[in-house]
Amino acid sequence: VRSFLVVAGATTLAVAAPFAADRLDGRASPRIGAALDLLELIALAAAPVALLACLAGAGRDPGLHGPFPGSGRVTTWSALVLAAGWGARILWSARSALRATRRARPSELLSSVPTVRWDGIPVHVVPATEPLAFAVGPRRPSVVVSIGLLRILTPEERTAALAHEAAHVRRDHPWLLFVADVLAEALRPLPSAARAQRGLRRHLEAVADDEAVLAVGDPALVLRTIARVGLAGSPVPSGAPLASGDDLRYRIHRLLHPPAPSRAAAAGAGGLFLALLAAAVASLCGGFHPGPLWAAAVACSVALAWVAGRPLAGPTLSGLRPAPTGDARERRPGGLPS
Amino acid sequence: VRKPRVVGGYRLGTLEARVLEILWSAGRPLSVREVTSLLEGRRLAYTTVMTVLARLHQKGVVERVPSGRAYLYRPAARTPEELAAKRIRELVEAARDPRAVLAHLVTDLARDPELRQVLEELARERGP
Numbered sequence: 001v002r003s004f005l006v007v008a009g010a011t012t013l014a015v016a017a018p019f020a021a022d023r024l025d026g027r028a029s030p031r032i033g034a035a036l037d038l039l040e041l042i043a044l045a046a047a048p049v050a051l052l053a054c055l056a057g058a059g060r061d062p063g064l065h066g067p068f069p070g071s072g073r074v075t076t077w078s079a080l081v082l083a084a085g086w087g088a089r090i091l092w093s094a095r096s097a098l099r100a101t102r103r104a105r106p107s108e109l110l111s112s113v114p115t116v117r118w119d120g121i122p123v124h125v126v127p128a129t130e131p132l133a134f135a136v137g138p139r140r141p142s143v144v145v146s147i148g149l150l151r152i153l154t155p156e157e158r159t160a161a162l163a164h165e166a167a168h169v170r171r172d173h174p175w176l177l178f179v180a181d182v183l184a185e186a187l188r189p190l191p192s193a194a195r196a197q198r199g200l201r202r203h204l205e206a207v208a209d210d211e212a213v214l215a216v217g218d219p220a221l222v223l224r225t226i227a228r229v230g231l232a233g234s235p236v237p238s239g240a241p242l243a244s245g246d247d248l249r250y251r252i253h254r255l256l257h258p259p260a261p262s263r264a265a266a267a268g269a270g271g272l273f274l275a276l277l278a279a280a281v282a283s284l285c286g287g288f289h290p291g292p293l294w295a296a297a298v299a300c301s302v303a304l305a306w307v308a309g310r311p312l313a314g315p316t317l318s319g320l321r322p323a324p325t326g327d328a329r330e331r332r333p334g335g336l337p338s
Numbered sequence: 339v340r341k342p343r344v345v346g347g348y349r350l351g352t353l354e355a356r357v358l359e360i361l362w363s364a365g366r367p368l369s370v371r372e373v374t375s376l377l378e379g380r381r382l383a384y385t386t387v388m389t390v391l392a393r394l395h396q397k398g399v400v401e402r403v404p405s406g407r408a409y410l411y412r413p414a415a416r417t418p419e420e421l422a423a424k425r426i427r428e429l430v431e432a433a434r435d436p437r438a439v440l441a442h443l444v445t446d447l448a449r450d451p452e453l454r455q456v457l458e459e460l461a462r463e464r465g466p
Contacts, residue, residue, distance in 0.1 A: 097437060104438035109347035109425050128426050132433055133443035144433075161443055168441045177440040204441065227460035230444040245453040248444065252456065 007050040010279035014043035017276055018195040021269075028262070028269040030206035030254075034311035036273055037200035038176060041183040042304065043280040044193055048086045050283035055079035086186075093185040097178060105136040110144070118143070121166045125150070131232040135165050137174025152232050153225065160216045160225040167211035172310055173204045179307075202247045204311065206254055219255045226251065273308075280304050346421025348399050353382075357390050358399060358413060367403050367410035398428065 021036045056079035110124045117123065122142040126132070132146040143165040150158055168174065180200045187193035212222045230248065281300045342349050345358065360376045361368060368376070374387045391411050394400040399421065402409040415421040432438045 100435060100437035101440065102438075103432040103435065104429065106347070106425065106429060108344050108349035109422075109429060112344050112347055112422075126426055126429060128430050130430050132430065134433060134439045135441040137440055144429075146430075164443060165441070174440040181437060181440075201441075208441070223460050226444055227457040230457050231454065231461055248453060249456075252460070 006282050007047070007054055010043065010050065010282045011047040013275060013279045014040055014047055014283075015190070015192045017043070017272060018192045018199065020272060021196075021199060028265040030203040030210070031312045032266070032269040032273070034176070034200055034203035034207060035308050036269060036276065037196045037203060038180060038311060039273060039276045039280060039304070039308040040196040041180055041187070041193060041200075042308065043276050043283060044187055044190065044196070045090065045183045046280050046283035049083060052079045052083040052086070056083075090182065090186045094182045097182050097185065101136065101138065101178065104134070104144075105140075105142075107140070110142070118162050118166045119170065121169045123162060123166070131229055133161050133165055133229065135168040135174055137169070138178040141169045141172075141174040143169060149229065149232075152228060156216065156221055157225040157228065160212045160222045161229065163215035164208045164212040164222070164225075167208040168204065171204075171207065171211075171313060173208070176310055177201065177204065198247070200311075202250055205247065205251055207311065209251055209255060213255070219258070223252065223255045226255075277301060277304055277308070346399075346415065346418040347425030348397055348421065350394075350397075350399070351390075353390055354394055354399075357387070358394065361400060361411060361413045362416075367405075367412040369405070369408060369410055373411070398424070 017036070017040045021033065021040065056076045110126075113127065114125045115122050116125065124142060124144045126144060126146050128146040129148040130146055131149040131152055132144065133149050135141060135143055143162065145162070145165070149161065153161060177200065180197050184193045184197035209222055209226075212225075213219050216222060226248075281297055281304060342351055343355055344350070345355055350358065356377065357373055360373055364372075364376070370384060370388045370391060373391065374382060374384055377387065391400065391402075395402055395411070399414055400411045401414050402411050404410075413421070415424050433442075
């Protein structure tokens, strides 16, 4: 009964957290926001595991025999079958997501188009008139831009666009978004999962915007780049449900009015992060642990914190101060067709 | 020994590339039997050629037109350059799939007139 309460509490927290995290938006750093969103998805995906583990445990408990003999074993087995089904659902979702990502990353095509390196990250320039700039992955992540995009941008704006996309790749965003897509797909009917997935996308875009600002030294230039690409392109659907212009509005607002770092927001976000971490650990490790419980919990926390902490990496942008001029210009690759 | 080569942005096996060249030089849709007879060198089984054509069709390199109870095959593009252009179009199409592309520079610019206006103002600001 006690473990049931723990699991129920963890699940409630994971379900409610995205709504709390949304309130921190714009006040806490997008890195923290992204880490929270990722952890929420993991906690949500872990909740069924914990519930089923509890069920299996209850089935084995000799004191909890059901109304007819052997019902305990039935409970245990059905819990195991359901757990296997949940695992299969996540694997299936991963398989279909991997297939979809491969379509946007045709390696034989990308290896035959001109490729330049931007800070060591491969940038494929495809001869298409549509203005395109995107990061592909999760395997061998790289950036794809179209000649159509390069044509409509000034050299400074190209720097901003490439710095934005290169930041995605350098910070492992393709992997994080892939994991989020897989988990959100498996959890599809759940509004919290959709919210967390969408939040992660939005926050990672903001993180890449920040790095673009650092590279070019001017938020207005990044804004102008986003605006020009947005106006030139045919509307590309964002991956998240409930899409509207809100995500773009959030990015524009952040660049126009850089948020002052707030201690309270950071503390709130940190607290939420720890609470979610505890919830996910309780869900994942509460049920199955071969060794002593404390060892399992420690190992689990370290692993989860490492995964969910991935979005936190990178330089922090304090108040969007202009970067020292000059170096942004030097980093521009020379080989781009104009 | 199969050496894969890239034709028009598609990776093709040696036999696949040869079959494609035969279809290109024929200038009209060919049946499996015709392709088999046009393949020089060692004689290949009908089913082998059929498998190759089916794989080319699956890759999107050739199209098939129904003819009686069988199919005739023709290249999906007239030249390697056109094939490459088709491949680019496929990539552009895939790029619109939010599950395929993980991070676009700008997404989600729904048909939102208000947002467009904001963007137009931003684009003008200190623009060239």
